[in-house]
Amino acid sequence: MSVTFTAALRPPMGYVVGCGCAGVTARAPRYGTYADAQQAADQATAAAGTRLALPGCTLPAVCPDYPLYAVEVDPDGEVPFVNLSNANAIGVLEALGLSFGGGEDADALEPGLPADAAEDATVIPIVVVDAAGELSAPDLLARVVTALGLAPEDPGVPDRRAGSTLIGGRPAGYLQRRLLDLYDLAAWCAAHGRDVTWH
Known part of the structure; x- marks a missing residue:
């Protein structure tokens, strides 16, 4: 998620009929x-194995083996996006002063480890972000800009192990890199007269 x-x-x-590549x-x-x-995509997909990669595809060796689908063409061209894993989204949303909808206990899940996990336990951490x-x-x-001023340095989070489960951390500076990505997205939206959404 x-x-x-x-x-x-x-x-x-x-x-258009596409494979997901912006060049296509x-x-x-x-x-x-x-x-x-979609009708044209279905016809092209029925020819899988015999069709060539679409012009502009970044994976031409595998493109012909996958189904094509109808793709909306945005009036502003390729629209940027910033995708965050649920665990990392919590820190970014909190830095921005936005709700992550997981309730009071959700941020306790961010580290991903229950305090009393047995050494041989299998733990599957689930971070709830809505x-x-x-x-x-x-x-x-x-x-x-405010978040960058308040959190100028992210020390990162080390990988952790709970029993046989490894929970990946995040590298130092991750928060600042993602905030700068969001700054670029917001600047693009401002230049095109659009709001920013997230889900």
Whole structure:
């Protein structure tokens, strides 16, 4: 599970048959409706194994083996996004002063270890994040600048072991890198007159 920040949706300016690569979406012919694009995608997928990779695909060796699908074409081109794992999203959302919707105990799960795990126990940590929302781009920019000022250094979190389970940490400086990614996203949204959403 994860939390993704991106630009608020706008009505698409058309649809294409794609594989998910931005280069394919930019080059593909446009369809007026989702249904038309999906029908063309289904026909192309039925030829799997015999079709070539789509122009602009970044994985041409494997593209022909996977199904194609209808892709919306955003009026502003390729829309940036920032994706965070649930465990890492908690720290970023807290730094921004946003709710992560997991309740009081959720941040206790962030380290991923119950205090009384037996040495031979199998622990499967589950971080509960139910975060969704929308802000204006200037509001997110201000929150990012504030968060960077309040947390200029992230020492990181080391990997931990609970019984036979390894819980990966995060490298030093992770929070600041992700905040800078969000700053770039918010700046893009501001330049295109769009709000920022996350879910």
